[in-house]
Structures are given as C-alpha cells and as structure tokens.
Amino acid sequence: xxxxxxxxxxxxxxxxxxxxxxxxxxxxxxxxxxxxxxxxxxxxxxxxxxxxxxxxxxxxxxxxxxxxxxxxxxxxxxxxxxxxxxxxxxxxxxxxxxxxxxxxxxxxxxxxxxxxxxxxxxxxxxxxxxxxxxxxxxxxxxxxxxxxxxxxxxxxxxxxxxxxxxxxxxxxxxxxxxxxxxxxxxxxxxxxxxxxxxxxxxxxxxxxxxxxxxxxxxxxxxxxxxxxxxxxxxxxxxxxxxxxxxxxxxxxxxxxxxxxxxxxxxxxxxxxxxxxxxxxxxxxxxxxxxxxxxxxxxxxxxxxxxxxxxxxxxxxxxxxxxxxxxxxxxxxxxxxxxxxx
Numbered sequence: 281x282x283x284x285x286x287x288x289x290x291x292x293x294x295x296x297x298x299x300x301x302x303x304x305x306x307x308x309x310x311x312x313x314x315x316x317x318x319x320x321x322x323x324x325x326x327x328x329x330x331x332x333x334x335x336x337x338x339x340x341x342x343x344x345x346x347x348x349x350x351x352x353x354x355x356x357x358x359x360x361x362x363x364x365x366x367x368x369x370x371x372x373x374x375x376x377x378x379x380x381x382x383x384x385x386x387x388x389x390x391x392x393x394x395x396x397x398x399x400x401x402x403x404x405x406x407x408x409x410x411x412x413x414x415x416x417x418x419x420x421x422x423x424x425x426x427x428x429x430x431x432x433x434x435x436x437x438x439x440x441x442x443x444x445x446x447x448x449x450x451x452x453x454x455x456x457x458x459x460x461x462x463x464x465x466x467x468x469x470x471x472x473x474x475x476x477x478x479x480x481x482x483x484x485x486x487x488x489x490x491x492x493x494x495x496x497x498x499x500x501x502x503x504x505x506x507x508x509x510x511x512x513x514x515x516x517x518x519x520x521x522x523x524x525x526x527x528x529x530x531x532x533x534x535x536x537x538x539x540x541x542x543x544x545x546x547x548x549x550x551x552x553x554x555x556x557x558x559x560x561x562x563x564x565x566x567x568x569x570x571x572x573x574x575x576x577x578x579x580x581x582x583x584x585x586x587x588x589x590x591x592x593x594x595x596x597x598x599x600x601x602x603x604x605x606x607x608x609x610x611x612x613x614x615x616x617x618x619x620x621x
Contacts, residue, residue, distance in 0.1 A: 285326040294322035305331060317367050340397035342585065345375045345387055347403050351503065351529050352557035353572065357402050357429060360578035368586055370397070377404070385415060398425035398585045406440070407431035407474040425588030427581045431474030432598050439588075440598035441581045445475045448570040448603040449482030452524045452552045455568070455605055457490045460614040461522035461550060465497035467511030467534065468526035476500070479526055479554075501530075508533025509540075512549075516541060521549060521614045528553035528560050528569055535563075535610065546612040556606055565609035573601045 287298040294301065296315060303311050304319040311319075323330055342365050346354045362372045373396065375387040384405050391399055399419070405411045406428045413436050419426055420438065432440040449466065456464050466483045468476045484496055497518050501507035508530030515523050516538065525531040531553030538549045545551055545565060553560065556571035580601075584594055 285328050289326060290319065290322050290328065293326055294318040307331075313367070340370055340589070341373050341391075341394060342370045342589075343375060343387070343391035343396045343399040344372045345377065345384060345391075345399060345401045345404055347376070348378045349376055351527065351555075352559065353527070353555040353574075354402065356557050356574050357578060360574055361400060361402075361582060364578060364582040368582070370586075388415060388419065392419075392422065392424060396424070397589045398427075400581055400585055401426065401428045403430040403475075404428065406433060406436050406438070408472060409433045409474060409477070410472045425585055427585045427588075429577060429581055431478070433474060437596040439581075439584050439594050439596060441577045441584075442475070442598060442600060443572045443577065443603050444600040445478035446482035446485070447600075448554060449479040449524060450486040451603070451605045452554075452570055453483055453486035454490065455552065455607065455611065456522035456524070456550060456614075457486070459522075459550065459611060462491055462494055462614070463497070463519045464491070464494070464522045464524065465499065465511075465515035465518065465520040466524050466526075467499045467501060467508060467515065467530055469501065469503040469507075471500050476526060479524075483524065503527045503530055505529050505533035505536070508535075509537030512537035512551075513541070516543065516549065522552075522611070523549065524552045524554075526554055528555045528557060528567060531567055531569065531610070532563060535565075535567075546610050548615060550611040550614070552611060561608065563610075568608045568611040569606050571604045571606050573603065577601050 287301050291298045291301045301319055304316050344361055346358050349355050358374060365372045377384060407430055413433055416436055416438055426438055428438055428440040430442050453464055468479050471477060480498060487496055497515060497520055499511045499514050501511050503526060508525055512523060512534035523534055525534055531551050534551050535545050538545050543549050553567045553569035556569045560567050560569060588594055
C-alpha cells in the first residue's frame with residue numbers, strides 16, 4: 281500500500297522548508313503567494329489530497345476560448361492561462377471550438393449568461409480580416425473585459441498579445457539564406473488571417489532584402505499535417521531547397537511529404553516550423569523552428585484581463601513579443617548544386 285507523502289516529501293518537492301509546508305497546510309497567512317503556490321503544486325504532483333481549508337472558492341469565472349486542441353500550441357496556451365488564473369483565485373472555463381460544433385458566438389453567449397468576469401480569446405475570429413468583428417465591440421459595450429492572443433484584425437479595438445509573426449518569418453528566411461539556400465518557399469495558413477498575412481510580409485521582406493533576384497514562392501494551405509505534406513509537394517516541384525512552415529504540425533507533414541518523394545531532410549530539403557511545443561525536440565530529425573514566447577504572452581494577457589476586471593483602464597493596443605529561432609537538425613547547408621545557382 282502506497283504511503284501518504286510526508287511533510288518532508290512535500291517540502292523537498294516544493295523546494296521549501298517543512299515549517300513552510302506546515303503553515304500552508306494549516307492555512308496560515310504569513311506565506312508569500314508564490315511560495316504557497318509552490319506548495320500547492322507539490323501537493324498535486326505527489327497525489328496529496330488538499331485539506332478542505334485549502335480548497336479556495338473562486339472569486340469569479342473567466343472564459344477561455346481556444347481552437348480545437350489537436351495542434352499542441354493551443355493546449356500549451358490553455359495550460360499556461362489556466363495556471364495563471366487559478367493562482368489568482370479565478371476559475372477558468374475552457375471553451376474549445378471544433379469545426380461543425382459550438383461556434384465562437386454561441387460560446388460568448390453561454391459565457392455571458394453565466395456571468396463571467398472576463399474572456400480571453402486565443403486564435404479566434406479576432407484574427408480574421410474577412411470576419412465580423414462587431415461581436416467584440418458588443419462585449420465591450422456590455423462591460424465584459426476581454427483580451428485576445430495571436431493577432432487582431434485592424435478594425436478591432438481590444439488589448440491583444442501576439443508573437444511578432446513578421447519577425448518570425450524574417451528570421452527563418454535569414455537562417456536559410458545563411459546556409460546557402462536560394463529557392464526558399466513559405467507554406468502558411470489562409471491569408472485572410474492576420475498571423476498568415478504577417479508571416480507572408482516578413483518572408484517577402486527578407487527575400488527582397490537577401491535574394492532580390494528570386495521570386496516569392498508562397499503556398500496557402502491549412503495549418504495541418506496534411507496541409508504541410510501538400511505544401512512540400514508543391515514547393516519541391518517549384519525547386520525549393522528550403523521550406524518555412526506556419527506551424528510545427530505543418531512542418532512535420534512537410535517532412536513526411538518530402539520523404540514520400542524520396543528526399544532526405546535535411547540533406548536534400550531543409551524545413552523550419554513555427555511554435556516549438558514540448559515534443560518538437562524529439563522529432564526525427566529534431567525540428568528547427570521559431571519559438572513562440574507562450575509563457576510571456578499568457579502572463580501579459582492574464583495580467584491585463586485581471587486589471588480590467590479590477591476596473592483599471594487599459595490601452596486598446598496590440599503588444600508584439602519577439603520570437604526565438606531554435607536551430608536543430610532539420611536545416612543544413614543547401615545542396616552544393618543549389619547553392620551555386
């Protein structure tokens with residue numbers, strides 16, 4: 281029979297003293313919030329059921345609207361946001377949009393009916409330049425605090441937080457150019473979406489600056505494994521030796537598509553992804569990608585929505601976060617014949 285964790289076990293897991301653990305378990309107030317959260321995390325990891333006194337009642341519900349969870353970047357955002365909200369005493373209500381099921385507008389009405397304190401939208405219709413964005417203005421008029429993550433259409437006036445997609449595409453192109461690639465393609469999602477538009481612009485900037493004699497090779501597809509495989513097939517036909525993808529899932533599909541044609545990655549074709557979620561370093565080959573600063577974006581978004589809930593004025597502006605190029609094994613110098621052209 282498994283023994284119940286001791287105070288020493290919990291203290292060791294949390295990196296604090298046993299006296300601190302005891303104060304937390306007994307509901308004492310002389311413990312810093314950060315330290316208290318460390319102890320709570322340790323309790324959960326060790327399977328220790330929290331005492332009744334630690335099961336805090338929520339001070340309010342916050343809606344979290346995300347796309348389907350098959351792309352690992354969205355669970356990554358959801359987990360970070362939920363942790364931050366829970367640490368603030370809020371209860372997150374996760375609403376997942378699956379094609380053909382509950383729409384964003386239906387989720388909004390359900391959340392408002394339940395009296396949520398605020399809503400955080402991740403990669404929603406706010407990034408669609410061809411969509412109706414008045415839903416967000418109506419929410420503001422109803423006094424519902426809201427923030428967005430991953431791109432605001434130009435007509436939206438709400439606080440937004442996003443990776444600098446233009447810079448992300450630019451640094452990816454520059455990396456391939458530095459390796460001697462000249463025929464470089466971009467595979468991205470629907471170009472009506474703000475992130476795709478910005479990636480296209482960054483790709484075009486870098487190509488015109490570094491390879492002004494080369495045409496732009498852009499393929500619009502879906503942010504899926506199948507979309508990546510299709511993109512690789514088309515861009516290889518156009519002679520590309522390097523491909524930049526709009527998501528890691530697309531990049532994995534592109535690797536599969538290249539291999540189905542007998543090409544080796546990276547020897548014959550270099551591929552770059554975008555996102556850098558937890559399992560990406562374990563792919564074969566380990567994927568070179570552009571990392572989204574998920575933790576920093578989520579902290580800013582949650583801090584802002586909490587300030588709005590507290591009645592503070594916040595600017596209706598979009599904050600861009602710098603991405604990082606993570607170089608791994610899916611990119612290498614261009615084949616000698618290609619780099620000599």
